[in-house]
Amino acid sequence: MSATQRAVLIRAYGGAAAAEVADIARPAAGPGQVLVRVRAAGVNGIDWKVREGYVRDAFPLQLPAVLGIEMAGAVAAVGPGASRFRAGDRVMGPLGRLGAYADFVTVDETNLVLTPPGLDDVHAAGVPVAAVAAWHSLHHAGPITAGQRILIHGAAGGLGGYAVQYARRAGAEVFATAATAHLEYVRSLGADHVIDYRTQRFEEIARDIDLVVDYVGGDVLDRSWQVLTKHGAIVGTSSPDILARTPPGRRGLWFTNKPDAALLERLAAEIAKGTLISKLSEVVGFDGIPAAIERNRTGPRIGKVVADFSR
Ligand SMILES: NC(=O)c1ccc[n+]([C@@H]2O[C@H](COP(=O)([O-])OP(=O)(O)OC[C@H]3O[C@@H](n4cnc5c(N)ncnc54)[C@H](OP(=O)(O)O)[C@@H]3O)[C@@H](O)[C@H]2O)c1
Incomplete structure (x- = not known):
């Protein structure tokens, strides 16, 4: 050799x-x-x-x-x-x-x-x-329960595709953001509501959300606090400064895969x-x-x- x-x-x-x-x-x-x-x-x-x-x-x-x-x-x-x-x-x-x-x-x-x-x-x-990080990031803020409203940003990506499937299986109501060409794919994975991030504002469609899983970061994170319920949380994998960007009284969690x-x-x-x-x-x-x-x-x-x- x-x-x-x-x-x-x-x-x-x-x-x-x-x-x-x-x-x-x-x-x-x-x-x-x-x-x-x-x-x-x-x-x-x-x-x-x-x-x-x-x-x-x-x-x-x-x-x-x-x-x-x-x-x-x-x-x-x-x-x-x-x-x-x-x-x-x-x-x-x-x-x-x-x-x-x-x-x-x-x-x-x-x-x-x-x-x-x-x-x-x-x-x-x-x-x-992707499969493991999606599982652990989805559960990072606590157990997922049937009927929870979960918003997944970047749902067509490597992690997002799995997270949509895991959340749907757990009985959650899944809101998912993706580009226009990827909406049907995300729907086929089980998303209840697909949101075209290029033409729609997710905050006008997804409300009273218990958990946001943010695989995108940047201003998508900053715009997501307003969609949460009072006790809702955001788990982020893309913006390591999520803690510094978490408004007072809100729950923002940084996820690191192992x-x-x-x-x-x-x-x-x-x-x-x-x-x-x-x-x-x-x-x-x-x-x-x-x-x-x-x-x-x-x-x-x-x-x-x-x-x-x-x-
Ligand atoms: N912290 C950790 O331990 C950890 C572990 C794994 C991954 N990550 C990070 O987590 C993120 C996701 O990973 P990944 O492998 O799933 O990435 P990926 O395959 O590149 O997927 C990202 C997805 O986000 C979509 N997207 C881009 N802008 C968007 C927007 N404004 N709204 C909604 N969707 C948008 C992209 O779609 P378009 O192509 O249509 O734009 C793409 O499908 C990456 O930043 C990665 O580095 C972190």
């Missing part, structure tokens, strides 16, 4: 050109880790935010740094003390750090689950962060069975990753974009 491998990395923070494909040394699994041969990796909003240096205070990096936070592949080697997997096992998961855009990556075995037989690597790679292998295992099994919809909108090859990261920042988005390393 070659001692080097392909990777998508940044040598300095910057714009679209800062992410490049380069050869780097192949890692070896440490204690409690497995070495995974990555077959596919999911593209996430955090990729361009890391690239630009927006989150350098929250996630200080030693540069150069390989981007990518989730993947699916096969176990290539098992490190000392790791016992959950064997070489050849198909696995999927979040890394809990960066490095997924490389042919091989070391991962703490506790982050990983076996990829269900009915789920191919390309579909599996886009699941670990790996949760038990939950991922359950959700991946549902996706494999077809009882939970996981939307893949685009598959790119390895060399297309830097452009896909930039499109996540600028372009219209529905579901997930995944890089297939065999392309």
Whole structure:
């Protein structure tokens, strides 16, 4: 085996050109880790935010740094003390750090689950962060109960598509904002009320809301306080300063995702069975990753974009 491998990395923070494909040394699994041969990796909003240096205070990096936070592949080697997997096992998961855009990556075995037989690597790679983050962000302010009125901003995106399904299943009345072209998709996931954020003002349609889940941030967050009931809450994943922007007497919560292998295992099994919809909108090859990261920042988005390393 070659001692080097392909990777998508940044040598300095910057714009679209800062992410490049380069050869780097192949890692070896440490204690409690497995070495995974990555077959596919999911593209996430955090990729361009890391690239630009927006989150350098929250996630200080030693540069150069390989981007990518989730993947699916096969176990290539098992490190000392790791016992959950064997070489050849198909696995999927979040890394809990960066490095997924490389042919091989070391991962703490506790982050990983076996990829269900009915789920191919390309579909599996886009699941670990969005499906788990959507679940935990939806429940971050407390349990969801039947009859609650929930507004989900960014409902067509990676997290939003799952959150709509989870909320609907719990018996909530779901209001969902999305772009014009994505409204039918969001409705098909179970949203009771779809709101076109390009032509309608959500605050004129969604009122007496118990929970806002904000996957967009910015002025969408600032405009959302007025739609809440007296005891309603906003959970945000996009504006880390949500606490500072929470008006007196209001409840605003910042959400930070963490790996949760038990939950991922359950959700991946549902996706494999077809009882939970996981939307893949685009598959790119390895060399297309830097452009896909930039499109996540600028372009219209529905579901997930995944890089297939065999392309
Ligand atoms: N804090 C954490 O731990 C954590 C974890 C995961 C993700 N995140 C963050 O959470 C956010 C959502 O992640 P994601 O992966 O779901 O992103 P995504 O796939 O890019 O989805 C975002 C969605 O928001 C839509 N959108 C944009 N402007 C909107 C508006 N004004 N109103 C309603 N929808 C709007 C986009 O649709 P159009 O394309 O039509 O504009 C897109 O479908 C990102 O900011 C991501 O970085 C945070």
